[in-house]
Amino acid sequence: MELTGLQIFKYLPAAKKAEGTNCKKCGCPTCMAFALKLAKKQVDIEKCPNVPDELKEIFSEASKVQQHEINLGFGVKVGGETVMFRHDKTFVNKTAIAIELDCSDKDFDKKIEKIKNYEIERIGEKFKIDVVYLTGVPSDSQQKKLEELKDKLIPVLKSDDERILLGKDLEDLEKLSLKTDLKEKILELEYKNSSISSMMEQLTYLRRAAILKRHEPLTWPVMVKLSKDSDVFKTCAAASFLICRYANIIVLPEFNEALLSTLFTLRQNIYTNPQKPLQVEAKVYEFNEPDKNSPVFLTTNFALTYFAVAGELESLPFGSYLVVTPADGMSVLTAWSADKFTSDMVAKSVKNFDLINKVDTREIIIPGLLSHMQEELQEAMPEWKIVVGTIEACQIPEFIKNRD
Ligand code: SF4
Numbered sequence: 001m002e003l004t005g006l007q008i009f010k011y012l013p014a015a016k017k018a019e020g021t022n023c024k025k026c027g028c029p030t031c032m033a034f035a036l037k038l039a040k041k042q043v044d045i046e047k048c049p050n051v052p053d054e055l056k057e058i059f060s061e062a063s064k065v066q067q068h069e070i071n072l073g074f075g076v077k078v079g080g081e082t083v084m085f086r087h088d089k090t091f092v093n094k095t096a097i098a099i100e101l102d103c104s105d106k107d108f109d110k111k112i113e114k115i116k117n118y119e120i121e122r123i124g125e126k127f128k129i130d131v132v133y134l135t136g137v138p139s140d141s142q143q144k145k146l147e148e149l150k151d152k153l154i155p156v157l158k159s160d161d162e163r164i165l166l167g168k169d170l171e172d173l174e175k176l177s178l179k180t181d182l183k184e185k186i187l188e189l190e191y192k193n194s195s196i197s198s199m200m201e202q203l204t205y206l207r208r209a210a211i212l213k214r215h216e217p218l219t220w221p222v223m224v225k226l227s228k229d230s231d232v233f234k235t236c237a238a239a240s241f242l243i244c245r246y247a248n249i250i251v252l253p254e255f256n257e258a259l260l261s262t263l264f265t266l267r268q269n270i271y272t273n274p275q276k277p278l279q280v281e282a283k284v285y286e287f288n289e290p291d292k293n294s295p296v297f298l299t300t301n302f303a304l305t306y307f308a309v310a311g312e313l314e315s316l317p318f319g320s321y322l323v324v325t326p327a328d329g330m331s332v333l334t335a336w337s338a339d340k341f342t343s344d345m346v347a348k349s350v351k352n353f354d355l356i357n358k359v360d361t362r363e364i365i366i367p368g369l370l371s372h373m374q375e376e377l378q379e380a381m382p383e384w385k386i387v388v389g390t391i392e393a394c395q396i397p398e399f400i401k402n403r404d
Pocket of ligand 1: 012013014020021022023024025026027028029030031032034035047048049050051
């Protein structure tokens with residue numbers, strides 16, 4: 001439990017009008033000042049000789065680690081979480097997606113090439129395989145191949161890595177974790193395909209024990225290894241659950257591009273900081289070498305909206321412009337309701353981008369969701385004709401076709 005300054009103050013002499021009130025021994029002018037500093041962790045609790053044991057206990061509890069963070073190499077970090085739910089604050093480190101690679105596999109070389117060369121981009125973010133999970137002992141030539149993964153910043157985690165504590169259930173893990181005094185630990189649970197729900201229960205228990213109870217033996221990142229299933233949809237369902245709750249590392253039994261792109265998309269959504277929406281630069285974007293007569297579209301700098309619209313504009317058989325206005329990464333309706341997309345702001349952006357000298361077109365196509373702003377935008381930008389466009393980005397090609 002973390003206390004606010006006021007809550008801390010209630011434990012101090014000034015609140016109780018007791019001996020020592022505002023005695024300044026802590027270096028602060030008053031007990032209240034000390035309480036406020038303590039809440040911000042700017043002063044040591046021991047500076048005050050009058051702090052009761054009860055408050056010391058609360059502080060010692062609060063200073064315990066919730067979940068340790070482990071660096072697997074090349075900046076791939078797992079763990080370090082502090083909340084149960086993303087909307088409470090934010091999740092810190094993405095679930096690392098690992099691919100299992102067995103040294104006895106006759107396709108070892110082919111698989112490692114695929115892993116090495118895999119990269120996708122979504123909403124401006126690039127994804128690659130986070131970790132290779134190696135089983136068996138590599139030959140010299142395999143070792144060379146593994147070395148090449150360094151160029152792609154992909155760490156290799158070995159199944160016999162002594163950090164990994166493998167347990168069939170929670171009791172196992174707890175015992176194993178207590179027995180070892182290793183500096184770093186990774187708790188590995190065995191996943192049984194037959195029961196996603198029991199796996200979920202165990203993972204939720206583990207995360208609660210770490211985050212809420214700060215139960216030391218279970219405050220380590222958790223890895224779940226999936227076994228091979230002929231039905232990739234089952235693997236996808238299981239891995240999706242595990243990303244949501246609460247695996248820190250998922251080991252996939254094989255390389256499958258469709259599965260990977262699905263999981264990376266889901267993971268991106270879960271791990272985007274809700275307080276920092278993904279956004280793109282506010283400016284005029286050009287698609288397919290537009291000329292002075294190309295159509296001009298307008299939207300906000302919310303990354304998802306931008307990429308949805310940009311994808312459609314790229315697919316048009318002619319050039320176009322997209323004016324992206326600054327709106328703190330909010331979608332058009334959210335921006336409008338938060339006063340981040342007012343007619344004055346839009347007019348100012350269009351003026352700052354010097355659009356009038358870039359194009360001869362005198363029409364700006366606004367998102368259909370903002371049709372109610374047409375009149376006021378028209379008033380704010382009398383030199384432009386404001387045209388109401390589509391509600392969905394995917395309707396743009398049809399919309400343009402019908403205007404020709
Ligand atoms: Fe208050 Fe303790 Fe600071 Fe004295 S030392 S002023 S009692 S907080």
